[in-house]
Amino acid sequence: MELSFSPDELAFRAEVRAFIRDNLPEDIRAFAHRSGYYKADQVRRWQKILDSRGWAAGHWPVEFGGPGWTAVQRYIFNEELLRAPAPEPLSFNINMVGPVIYTFGTEEQKSRFLPKIRSLDWWFCQGFSEPGAGSDLAALKTSAVTDGDSYVINGQKIWTSTAQHADWMFALVRTDPKAPKKQMGISFLLIDMNTPGIDVRPIVTIDGEHHTNEVFFDNVRVPAENLIGEENKGWDYAKFLLGSERTGIARVGLSKGRMDRALELARVAPVYGGARLIEDPGFRQRALKLQVELKALEISALRIIDRQRRNPSDKPDAASSILKLRGAETQQASAELLADAAGPSAAPFFDFREMFSDNEVPQGVARADGAMRVHFAARPATIYGGASEVQKNIIAKAILGFKDKP
Amino acid sequence: MELSFSPDELAFRAEVRAFIRDNLPEDIRAFAHRSGYYKADQVRRWQKILDSRGWAAGHWPVEFGGPGWTAVQRYIFNEELLRAPAPEPLSFNINMVGPVIYTFGTEEQKSRFLPKIRSLDWWFCQGFSEPGAGSDLAALKTSAVTDGDSYVINGQKIWTSTAQHADWMFALVRTDPKAPKKQMGISFLLIDMNTPGIDVRPIVTIDGEHHTNEVFFDNVRVPAENLIGEENKGWDYAKFLLGSERTGIARVGLSKGRMDRALELARVAPVYGGARLIEDPGFRQRALKLQVELKALEISALRIIDRQRRNPSDKPDAASSILKLRGAETQQASAELLADAAGPSAAPFFDFREMFSDNEVPQGVARADGAMRVHFAARPATIYGGASEVQKNIIAKAILGFKDKP
């Protein structure tokens, strides 16, 4: 029993910290600190830097360019990136489509896609959700009909984050509409986003930004060689993808980074009587309670990693639902603390899209311009990737053995 | 629009306060202050004092001995009792069986029962709940079979609070087991607790006390003249009873009284550094938040009373579910604040039943002996009289119009 990191693990953490300090471009660091946000080109540049260090894909097998890290090293690496903050390797590429390809893809697919996925030369987006399906993913309707050596795709995807930047999409499409169960008859396709017939339309979210999209397919032709695995087995690959590498989902480092920033602001923000916000009893109580929750969550994450190390299993570990559930809540709580620390300085809307070029905010009006954006952007954390309600259903069924369908 | 009490209402409040101050026996005041609790004989004595002042039954019609108060006066009266604290008129008598009798009873029943119900010469308990029925009251099984001029009762009641003190029980019994719906075939009977065949067995609750009981009926003969209203219509009378006089259910005064006591203790309890608990930031924040909640709840209660005054209706007002729900929560929160203010002084178990006479607590060990008892005794507040979950169902259905059965 040893809760602390070993000397080797601590050395690794120091190495990661030093690498970030020395190699993260200053403009990325400054922009993130100001906005809690990254631009697409910043994500690409940083991923190339990581790739040249061999750190682009922490949990990939060495033969495909992984660094051969332990689960603890992977955890440390992610947490350090989040807290720095520095961009994480794009999840669609590294955590999702990459593992699907090296597990189920052909040799040709592996050699064609994996290096470019790792280096982010090819940016992937995820085409799973559809309007009307909500959390019921398998209710998808987008159709793929075989025509010679191609599939012809028609339909619509929604909540397609970063589609506006993406070179490729990995998508679930319906290849057999007559299959007896809705989970059958679905295939997993890679779609070049430059193919004619694809229309990407922005969805603006409550943080005022354009992260996500609707994507329309009108007779889009996809070569059959872009099918992953077997036709009509796509649901299996999707389940594999959604269950993999969930120990980082607590994202404790992200919350810690927000807490760091909130305390930094609170040390200068005035309150009544000439004191600073950091001395305010209510603020301190909230910050202290959040520290305790984060510490508990961090240890819970490490406990689950450790258990998985000792009892490896292919099945997703239901206990990691704790990490998603409580992780999302603490991301929100830390974002809220940050917004509260910023106070009125967070009110002005900063348009990182530069869509409204006439909405010019005078220099110096606000010193905490990213705080409100971070607060709004944190709200979906309890919705996407399995909403909190879904995580509780999982715990109730898989861990507590409730059989009644709620 | 006038949120404050009118001069007349304020004068009435002053009159009630003065009456309590001048007439509440000192032993009752001292015992309640020490324990948050009353003994049965104290409840009886105080009720007689109120009755001789004409204040025993605030909302009864004047012809049956009510004082002719407005809804606001009734609210003020109850809140003053709770905050003093002084015993409330026994709910079983005054809020429950009394109104049923003067609304549905015969003239003989009215003249026989109402004066003794008002004066508490006859203490009533409520025989509704049964083992196995839980919140599903209408699933009751205790049977009443006609035999000449009597009913013969067999079965079992549970959660029969104060049955050990009661002279009478008002009970729901099944007179027609073949009725097409379980709500039909139920009758409302008054049962003399001295009748042979009744066995009262104590249930000890987590506060270590004996408030409630199981009551067993073995061929208990009840004269047919003790039937209220029509046979097999008992469910209607029970619904009438449960829906009546719900504006006092927030019991804000009770919570305020607990808060008063908690602050009193906090002014002397030491914390680190030579300060007192009342200066502790965390304690103050909790107390302040609770004050705000109580103020909101009080105004919500007055708003509902005012609306009912302007739009009288026979139907229970679903909005009063707010009062039960939030009222029970604030009763618990104030009890918890009290227990926390008392700290280790609340740990010793004080046995007001004197059942364990060898559990003698040395004088002076604890100065806040009732605090933990109050905390435990407050837990059922969210369970009895319609659990919090049931109140939320009521709001969801009756106010928000959700039709799906959850």
Add this chain to the structure above:
Amino acid sequence: MNFEYSDEQALLSDAVTRFVSDRYGLAGVRSAAETKDGVTAANWQGMADMGLLGMPFPEQAGGFGGGPVETQIVMEAFGRGHVLDPWVGGVLLPGALLSALDPARLTELVPDVATGDLVLALAHEEDGARYVTAQVVTNARRCGNGWRLSGRKVNVLAGAAANRLFVTARTAGAEADEDGISVFEVPVDAPGLSRTAYRQYDGQTVAALTLDDVSLPDGALVGDEGEAFSALELALDTATAAICAEAVGATETMLHATVDYLKTRQQFGGPLSRFQVLQHRCAEMYVAVEQARSMALYAAVSLGLEDRDERRRAISAAKVQCAESARFAGQNAVQMHGGIGVTDELLVGHLFRRTTMIERQFGDAGHHLARLDRLGGLDNQMGE
């Protein structure tokens, strides 16, 4: 005790509700986005026609004599329909300040405010002052027969549209002293004054002002020199009570929108409304809305109190409750809408941005709990 609206109040409520439902909602969001200065001309004219722009002023000053309860009625309706036009910033807040500091000056202005020809604004907040009302660094010094002002003001409500500006400045004392704060009327075309409009996250357009040695005549001083603090605090408390009512209206709309959405939205083979956790969450939102409504009323009524500390306690308690209710109801409305709740396609997302700002406007829950704490809590029960 009586919570009933008078006949006039009931008529006002109906009229404002109709006005708002005709013109605002998502349509109002779009028209507000098209304005440069945050005022939708046609809607502002509509408010003038209904008498809303003169409502809070005494009849002898040419207003309609509405009090805090009328403001509460208007703001609740504005909240329900997400009215972005700056009635609080352009009418109520500066009006309350002038009414306390210099009623005669207000009487002069009221007729043109009531027709919509004049939009007022109070420029008080400074960058980094957070919620400390007395934190005024902008300074005014006497210069011959007049004054010279220098400093910066931010987040000025109605500041982009205003054609009469009232600016707080320090004429004595140190940075956060309550004594020594004065109010000046500054012509919008005064040399040395520049203003920049920008949007806040809730879609309101506000302004930042820079005063670079702006020269003003002696008569620009409003009220007594250095004595503005308590009027300023009263005006801010008045505006706080107003946005408490706005929060009630906004959360009510979010609740109804959520209930409707759950009843309609099909998922896993049935409507979302069949899930008990969602039904219960809506029930809790309903409780939150009603508790906020009670405290918004309490705030409104408290504005008339003689005892200044009693008023401050009531306003702070109300803001704590309304902020908490807005937070709970807003966050859960978004959560239960799922993906669509975090977009700008439904009104609920816009209302959420507004209630999130209301939580913090004129002091967040922490600020007001601290103020309540300093004043010994409600009824001064925790005081000395």
Add this chain to the structure above:
Amino acid sequence: MNFEYSDEQALLSDAVTRFVSDRYGLAGVRSAAETKDGVTAANWQGMADMGLLGMPFPEQAGGFGGGPVETQIVMEAFGRGHVLDPWVGGVLLPGALLSALDPARLTELVPDVATGDLVLALAHEEDGARYVTAQVVTNARRCGNGWRLSGRKVNVLAGAAANRLFVTARTAGAEADEDGISVFEVPVDAPGLSRTAYRQYDGQTVAALTLDDVSLPDGALVGDEGEAFSALELALDTATAAICAEAVGATETMLHATVDYLKTRQQFGGPLSRFQVLQHRCAEMYVAVEQARSMALYAAVSLGLEDRDERRRAISAAKVQCAESARFAGQNAVQMHGGIGVTDELLVGHLFRRTTMIERQFGDAGHHLARLDRLGGLDNQMGE
């Protein structure tokens, strides 16, 4: 990083779990209620036979060399089965104090403690001291070659059963000074000492002591005069870590009991378990238990830290989490059981009384959050 139990630890866990499930639960509540002094003789002997009474002491002292992780294993099992016999009060807490103050004296005692012949107790808490460790009014003054003690002690764990008492008393300083606190060994039959046993709400039997000019020889002083505070704090931190683990076990049992109850209990024509709000509440209880388990581990491991402030931060953070988890899980277990949950007929009601006491024992969440605050928060992130 490694959370795995060693083989010995795994064996210990199995053995204690078996022992507890054989002897405790509701049966243990009844046997504890029959004792006068709070120790069930047969069960205490059983603990001796298993080596639990000597477990936390060094092997060279005749113990079994168990550390904080072993304590955590034992206490979690004790919590699961609601063990009322005073292992913390009679073995762990006074043992930790002696180990820090006077290891030689401990070595003398260990053999008899391990066999169960000796039950120790630390009499420290005073009436009205709340959680202030340095609040010691009981005084000891030198008198010839010895000492004379006067004062009162309350809520002494294992105090009714103990045959070796260790009492804190002030030899210098003012009421709440950290300096000037000393520990004395007081024979249970010392003239002037009286003790009264009574029950606490959780069913534990404790004692109040009155010391009326009790005369002690010079050798009664344990450790250095006036220097006991930091050992006392370490001992209390050790006991705090132990009851954190107990809370984990107790809440885990309450969770399982609730899940089973919901699956079994029929209401409105079906099992309660079909209600989604109840399922989700159980899921939240599960999260609460797991978060508490993580922090109980953190507390255990922190006891070995060199840096005293780091240890204090960790213990306080753990107590805050475990108190909050105990509160949430306990209150909801009772709520979901409904009426039967507030009676003493099911174990859940007894466990709830115990977890409610654990919340407050050795300092409640407010006390420990304040301590964490004084120490600048975790990692001293909020310090100067």
